[in-house]
Amino acid sequence: SPRETADALYTLGEDLELRGQLDEAERAFIEALTVYDKDPAALCEQSEVFGDLAFVTEQRGDVPASIPIYQRAYDGYAKCTGAGSRGALTEQEYLAGALMKLGRAKEALSMMETAIPTWRKMLGSSPDLAEPLFFLSKAYVETGHFQDGEKAAVELVAVQEGRVAPTDRRFGASHLLWARALAGQHRDREALPHAEIADKLLAIGAFSVGAKLMGAEAHQLLMDIHSRLHK
Numbered sequence: 045s046p047r048e049t050a051d052a053l054y055t056l057g058e059d060l061e062l063r064g065q066l067d068e069a070e071r072a073f074i075e076a077l078t079v080y081d082k083d084p085a086a087l088c089e090q091s092e093v094f095g096d097l098a099f100v101t102e103q104r105g106d107v108p109a110s111i112p113i114y115q116r117a118y119d120g121y122a123k124c125t126g127a128g129s130r131g132a133l134t135e136q137e138y139l140a141g142a143l144m145k146l147g148r149a150k151e152a153l154s155m156m157e158t159a160i161p162t163w164r165k166m167l168g169s170s171p172d173l174a175e176p177l178f179f180l181s182k183a184y185v186e187t188g189h190f191q192d193g194e195k196a197a198v199e200l201v202a203v204q205e206g207r208v209a210p211t212d213r214r215f216g217a218s219h220l221l222w223a224r225a226l227a228g229q230h231r232d233r234e235a236l237p238h239a240e241i242a243d244k245l246l247a248i249g250a251f252s253v254g255a256k257l258m259g260a261e262a263h264q265l266l267m268d269i270h271s272r273l274h275k
Contacts (some may be wrong), residue, residue: 047086050079054093064252066100073097088131091120095135098142103253107145114139128162137179149186156180171207174200174214181221190228197222213255216245220262223269232269239266 057072073093080090098113114135121132136159140152156179163176177200184193200218208214220242226235242262250259 046079047083050076050086050089053079054089054096057093057096061096061100061103062252064256066104066253070097070100073100087120087124091117091124091131091135094120095138098135099138102142102145107142110142111139111146114142130166133159133163133166133176137176140179140183144182144186149183152179153183153187153189156183169203171204173203174208174218177203178217178221181225185221185224185228188228190225193221193225193228197225211245211248213245213249216242216248216262217258220246220258220265223265227265227269232272236266236269236273239269242266 053072053076057069057076060066060069060072073096076093077090077097080086080093094113094117098110098117101113102110118132118135118139121129121135125131136155140155143149143152143155156176160176160180163173167173177196181193181196181200184190184196197218201215201222204212204214204218219238223235223238223242226232226238239262243259243266246255246259246262250256
């Protein structure tokens, strides 16, 4: 059926996105949207596709253009499942991530501080809490609230330990934020082991544009810390 075809196209788009094949992913998402657009009952599915389309746009480097697409995804979820739903909050956190790239970290921090209590009620101590904690910690670091960023990063690692494979890239991203928070407090010796973990893990399986950029960020941070420690 057309709906099943759209679902398959969306799944294909996700796979292509993870492989860094952004043009092909975008085509699959747009084709899926042509089906979902004709079905009033597919608002949530449509919103999910818009979220991925925004992510592809962001990964291409056109962050300003991704903002209204993320907003459309959020608005759709807010309408079909509620503003406090997991879908809506997920789009909001990715919107916050895009805002940080545009130098609007204060707005992003406000979003995440408002959303995190709802996330906690929804997820408890589930490792899924790692994603909103990641954006919260990043917003703290980007706004210079390094102690708060460190606290969030410590929790970020804790909710994943024993539940996520120790070689998972998510640990790399978590330790990167922990290292940045410590380095921001001029605690380079404490930051070093976290930067080393981040550099090692984020070099594994870095296929997408975003993954490569994060890996480069981790490596540069490690080099900067080594440089300061050996002056």
